[in-house]
Amino acid sequence: MSRQRLARIAIAACAVLPVLSCSTVLQGNPVSVFADPFSVAGMPATDGPSGLRPNAEAGSRDVTGTDNGDVDKLAGDAVSDIEDFWHNAYSDSFDGSFEPVSELISWDAHGYDGEFCGESTYGLVNAAFCKLDRSIGWDRGVLMPSLRKDGGDMAAVLVLAHEYGHSVQQQAKLITRGTPTLVSEQQADCLAGTYMRWVAEGNSPRFTLNTGDGLNNVLAAVIAFRDPLQSEDDAQAGANEHGSAFERVSAFQFGFTDGPSACAAIDVKEIKQRRGDLPVLLPEDQSGELPITEKWVRAMVDALNTIFKPAKPPKLSFSTDQAKTCPDARPSPPASYCPATNTIVVDLNDLAAMGVKNEDDGAMAPASGDNTAFSVLTSRYMLSLQNTRAVPLNNAKAALRTACLTGVANAKLSKSLTLGNGDSIVLTAGDIDEAVSGILTNGLVASDVNGESVPSGFSRIDAFRLGVLGDAERCFKRFD
Known part of the structure; x- marks a missing residue:
């Protein structure tokens, strides 16, 4: 990644x-x-x-x-x-x-x-x-x-x-x-x-x-x-x-x-x-890019389940209609979370498009790649964790709390994790930058359950960094 x-x-x-x-x-x-x-x-x-x-x-x-x-x-x-x-x-x-x-x-x-x-x-x-x-x-x-x-x-x-x-x-x-x-x-x-x-x-x-x-x-x-x-x-x-x-x-x-x-x-x-332990150099002979496919989306959710061990892991769906019929949240494509059913709904094509790495040679080309997309998926998973704590999911503090918790997850994913099927998933050099660029340009990582974010990219990145350098409890305490 x-x-x-x-x-x-x-x-x-x-x-x-x-x-x-x-x-x-x-x-x-x-x-x-x-x-x-x-x-x-x-x-x-x-x-x-x-x-x-x-x-x-x-x-x-x-x-x-x-x-x-x-x-x-x-x-x-x-x-x-x-x-x-x-x-x-x-x-x-x-x-x-x-x-x-x-x-x-x-x-x-x-x-x-x-x-x-x-x-x-x-x-x-x-x-x-x-x-x-x-x-x-x-x-x-x-x-x-x-x-x-x-x-x-x-x-x-x-x-x-x-x-x-x-x-x-x-x-x-x-x-x-x-x-x-x-x-x-x-x-x-x-x-x-x-x-x-x-x-x-x-x-x-x-x-x-x-x-x-x-x-x-x-x-x-x-x-x-x-x-x-x-x-x-x-x-x-x-x-x-x-x-x-x-x-x-x-x-x-x-x-x-x-x-x-x-x-x-x-x-x-x-x-x-x-x-800290964030990677600086890519492993030899690797680009670090994971394809945004159903296999690796499921692997990412499995990895997050392994890390956070929720009592009720969220379900995963690739049927976008489920996001449209959610009774208590609006869709936030390309990944949405429905609290009522505890389901993450992924539009796989749009998520894959979001994860295409940027080859722009412009002076201000942002970082982009697989973790621009995977960090958005992770943010919807973080809404599921918040839902178990009975905190509001539809306001500005929820948006920043989500960014913070996604930062926590990114830091934890920087250490290699082997899944039950033998696959491994790990963030490598450049992935945090891809997440930060996405937070600034589209704000979805720092959005609430309806996909609404705060206007300031400065505040969104600050919240994400708080999580990268901290832990989940710090995020819940800061954005209570």
Whole structure:
């Protein structure tokens, strides 16, 4: 149960330029992100504009190499805005005073005459922070337009906020020469999250970010920056890793929720604790993909029965009419749960279509594959477990509780399980990312018995992570 994917645009990957940085005890009074199912880290979940304000304050920085086009204007405005944030926020969290980056540099990856950090920019589809001279640069020809097309202005701003995070962590001495890339990248993700919170609160004179679709698009961009899957037999396995989608979106959310102090707390120990036993590399010569067939759907339900040992296991049906005639719940295709009959109803064709792995080379292509579908099936099983506890199944808390319990199940399924017929089923590297992407894009894993979810992808992913890192009782207690 995992997948391999093609390498896409190298956003913050820095494999080309080794001198680039691209990509717990908390202070203060953190707000529970679960206090209100319709809130986002203590903020209201709102619709509205996201991106550059119509009458945005002009940027304060010049851009070297600019073509004076819209992309460079947006990027220059973004860096100016990020610096406004850090001018005020830096001294509240770190020693010393804030120092802006030395220079902003733009290039077109199609051109031959650019240079950044001592290297030619021909073919450099990237954005990066240069440690040598403390400059920040970006590709205006391919990368930034692609990000804007797929995720709007704030996806492009996110990349620059991440790169600026490398400057902040360097001057705050959060990293040393020996700090692993994994740590520095996730710290930068976190620091970008602190800036995005400031924008979402309405403090930016240049940008807006609503906490509904706007923030969801930013999270989609973070997910897209995940590491490509590697196999145990890959000679470069584990080298220069930045983190999975699950890890990177978690780091971003830490910053958004708890501020810069949460970013300073990200180190090797914290990441290892957060990663736990979750698989990182695919087994040799395996894609990890299970076909979405009746055999493997039944096997998944058998595996969940083995793990959770319910007194009354749910029945499984592939007759979609049963979902339509359920007296106490509406269908939530491609998998539905009927409390009255304790039956999970699966539309096998639609579930299989949901589980097709994504071969999109776009800048913000989500993770998808078999566990995008199997996690939806698992979520309906989790509704059956909740039904035995006589808790409400048709409200926002039930939706988040379902996401949390599905996270618990995913963590347990990461350990190999042999079924009575000799088949084995196990989540492998990439499967958690597939679930997270599905939670953001369709929300079914984080939906109630009627398929209704909360509007905030941020809250849905938070609930899922709570389960991955916790247990079932924690989910029931948090969402009572």
